[in-house]
Amino acid sequence: MAPFPQPQTGQVAALHSQxxxxxxxxxxxxxIIVTTFLSLTFWHSSVEWPHFEPGNTLFQCAIGFLLSLLLKPIFDVAWETPIALRSFIYLLAIGVISGIWTLVRMEAYIYLTGEHSLWAEFGGWYYASLFVFLFWSALYCGVKYSLLLQxxxxxxLQVAAFHEREQIRRLHAEAVAKEAQLKMLRYQLNPHFLFNTLNSINALIRFEQAAEARDMVVRLSQFLRHSLTEDPVNKVSLDQEIGAVLLYLDIEKTRFADRLKVKLDVEEQTRRALVPSMLLQPLAENAVKYAIALSESGGTIRIRTRRSGEQLLLQICDSGSPEDRAEPEAEEPVSTGVGLSNVRDRLSTLYGQAYSITQSRKQSGGMQIQIRLPFESRESNKDNNTIEVTA
Structure with a gap:
């Protein structure tokens, strides 16, 4: 059996004041008084015990009460000693105090009765005294141990509550850091996209295409207004995200006209799925920059969405540039710059290991990017908006 926990000095001092x-x-x-009256006075009074027994019992218990006060400081001093030494001291003290109480009880009885032959029964009296003080000591140690264990x-519990508060604070700090990282990554897209768009507007102006440049500025202001109204941390429905990427592609259509074609293949049940805002725009921007802009005949950007069990599958691909078609067997896909790197970082921050993103070259030419995410959806509710996570 494991030993009881050893109390600290401060704990014992605190117990003294209780x-x-x-x-x-x-x-x-x-x-003890009640037990003595019930077992001795009422049972033996008519035969053995004289009429003074009630007073004698109260006197003996009063002496025992005072003697037990002497045991308390002895027990407290020995409390912090090793268990073997402590047990020896306790038993020795109990034996001595029991002997003293026995002598006092017998002297009082002899004084009241004049029966001097009583000393032959010392062993029986001592046994009763020893039993009483062992009982008292067991109560004392039991209560003291119980209080210390409490x-x-x-x-x-205090330490657990402290660690729980620390854990909550740490989680809050991690959430704040994660939110800051998401905002940084999300806002990184705005200057990147804006830089490319302003270059396009500048090119239109340089070629004296004022109407197209003016139309592009108007569409740019609409897109920026849309991006600013979206919280960079909150997720949006896939339907909203597709609307945002189409708004961006409308800006590019001002520049490329019929050279840029967009095809959508959106599964109906995926429209309510939740995705990070501005997830598809940087991928579409890469497709425009590395495929459509490099081809005189333009090309097509396809966006496809599917639900696969508890996962959302997103695909965005382009028809490629002339170089892609000329070298269909190229082993490594061309880097897509800031956009794909930003998307990876944001998905990693949001989903940890619960996502995948792959980039591959199609046999027919062009780049294909596929993203797998946990399928999350926002169910419409008249009272409040709740998010249902089915992953």
């Missing part, structure tokens, strides 16, 4: 000891004294000695339990 009133539990006096409650123990009152309860234990009242119990204090240790309270400390454990």
């Amino acid at each position: 009133r539990w000891f006096w409650k123990l004294q009152l309860v234990s000695w009242l119990g 204090k240790e339990h309270d400390k454990v």
Whole structure:
């Protein structure tokens, strides 16, 4: 059996100031008085015990009460010693105090009765005294251990509550850091996209295509207004995200006209799926920059969405540039710059390991990017908006 936890000095000092000891004294000695009356006075009074027995019982218990006060400091001093030494000291103290109480009880009885032959029964009297003080000591140690264990339990609860508060603070700090990282990554897209678009407007102006440049500025302002109204941390429905990427592609159509074609293959049940805002725009921008802009005949950008079990599948591909068609067996896909790197970082921050993104070259030419995410959806509710996570 594991030993009881050893109390600290401060704990013992705190226990001294409590009133539990006096409650123990009152309860234990009242119990001894009642037991003595019931087992001796009422049972033997008519045969062996004289009429003074009630007063004698109260006197003996009063002496025992005072002697038990001497045991308390001895027990407290020995409390922090090793268990073997402590047990020896306790038993020795109990034996001595029991002997003293036995002598006092017998002297009082001899004084009241004049029966000097009583000393032959010393062993029986001592046994009864020893039993009483062993009972008292067991109560004292049991209550004291119980109180100390309760204090240790309270400390454990306090430590657990402290660690829980620290955990909450740490999670909050991580959430704040994650939110800041998402905002940084999300806002990184705005100057990147804006830089490319302004270059396109500048090119239109240089070639004296004022109407197209003016139309592109108007569409650019609409797109920026849309991007600013979206919280960079919150997710949006896939339907909204596709609307945003189509708004961007409308800006590019001002520049490329019929050279840029867009085809959508959106599964109906995926329209309510939640995705990070501005997820598809940087991928569409890469397709425009590395495929459509490099081809005199232009090309097609395809966006396809599917639900696969508890995952959302997003695909965006382009028809490629002339170089892609000339070298269909190229082993490594051409880098797509800031856009794909930004998307990877944002998905990693949001989903940890619960996502995948792959980039590959199609046999017919062009680049294909495929993203797999946990399928999350926002169910419409008249009272409130709830998010259903089915992954």
